[in-house]
Amino acid sequence: MIKQSRPKTINWGIIGLGNIAHKFASDLLTINGANLYAVASRSQTKSNDFGSKYKANKAYNSYEALAKDPNIDAVYIATPHALHKANTLLCLEHGIAVLCEKPFAMHTGEVDEMINKAKEKNVLLMEALWTYFLPHYQFVLSKLKDKTYGEILKLEADFGFYRAFDDSSRLFNKSLGGGSLLDIGIYPIFTALSTLNNPETIEANATIFDNGADSSCQMHFKYKNGAVAHLKSTLLEDTPTEAIFYCERGTIKINTRFHAPSTVTIFADKKEENFKFPNQVNGYKYEAIHFNNLIREGKTESDIMTFNFSKQLIKTLDNVRKLIKLEYN
Structure with a gap:
């Protein structure tokens, strides 16, 4: 069972506001010490609607604007697979911890580039394969x-x-x-x-x-x-x-x-x-709690969803x- 450590509020951002982002945001609302701070879509209307539904502090119409927000601790990337690498690199460049939806990227070369950037910036990065944490x-x-x-x-x-x-x-x-x-x-x-x-x-x-x-x-x-x-x-x-x-x-x-x-x-x-296994949420809560704990502990890699496993x-x-x-x- 994934246990939650003592809370320091983690301000989250979400990039890409499709179906899976709705499920993740819904679960995030149930976690102590987690706050949905900002969301981003290419459409301001979509971003506003999503942000209002899940009580986000900010709603942006570009991923770049969200990545530049200094108040964000972690970003969940839920864009189409082909955009994962670019979105991840954008956030890592701004020092934001990244939880990127599976598959991590399109092929091994992209995954290697993402992991190398995370190591270079000394910033937490993890592939969001939620099943591992259920x-x-x-x-x-x-x-x-x-x-x-x-x-x-x-x-x-x-x-x-x-x-x-x-x-x-x-x-x-x-x-x-x-x-x-x-x-x-x-x-x-x-x-x-x-x-x-x-x-x-x-x-x-x-x-x-x-x-x-x-x-x-x-x-x-x-x-x-x-x-x-x-x-x-x-x-x-x-x-x-x-x-x-x-x-x-x-x-x-x-x-x-x-x-x-x-x-x-x-x-x-x-x-x-x-x-x-009693469950009152969609199931994304467990990987998010793990990620929050990693941030609080100053970790830059998960001990469950490791870089080596994502490469494998x-x-x-x-x-x-x-x-x-x-x-x-």
Whole structure:
């Protein structure tokens, strides 16, 4: 469980005011010692409306204006994937701690540039992969780390939902990182890396929309110890969106929407146990509390979502893209 340290109020800014920013801002209101100080959109009207809804002190019509505000301690970046690097560098240059929504950036080169800038400026930077901090996921990680049910033999993780193709939507826009892999395939891959580490070999195949964005991706990771991970992302159909760990002496199943606040079922010793994790928020609260604590402690890197793990994650995504011949504009 992520615990909150004694509060010194952290003034937050949010850049990019889409759906995920609404969820993050809503959660931020529930955190002691956190204040939504400023928001920024390219549209002043949108910024004003968002800021009013979540009680922000300031509403800007440019990201640059927000980054220049000396009262901001931390910025949450929720713009499209292709803008993550530029937005992150902008804030780091002004000495502001950055929590950047996943995927960190479009490819390894961009992620390296962001991390190098954070180190140069000695400023906190973290990829916002919220699943890592959710109580149910931390619970499962503890069971797997302790080998309560032995070694993992096989992981199955999927993430899929149906959306009618819309060439004007960010979700399908390849130049913005749209498609199934970066948007939702990152979650099954994250699950494999955070529990089984780097695979020895990767196999992957994909289906592609007419505009070149991937509509689905199937991935098979194989490990030196014989373990395997079967992973899937798709925008063509609704799938269970579960993560199932088949271990030597039992099976741990994270139920539907495994990447979000969820429940866990464990099958072992001919018994079934169900675990619930009370949650009154969207789930972004936990990564924000962790980030607040890092700022208060003067840290420049998370000990959970480390730079090395973010590099490992983007490198794996790059390797999958090469296998399915997917290039971003």
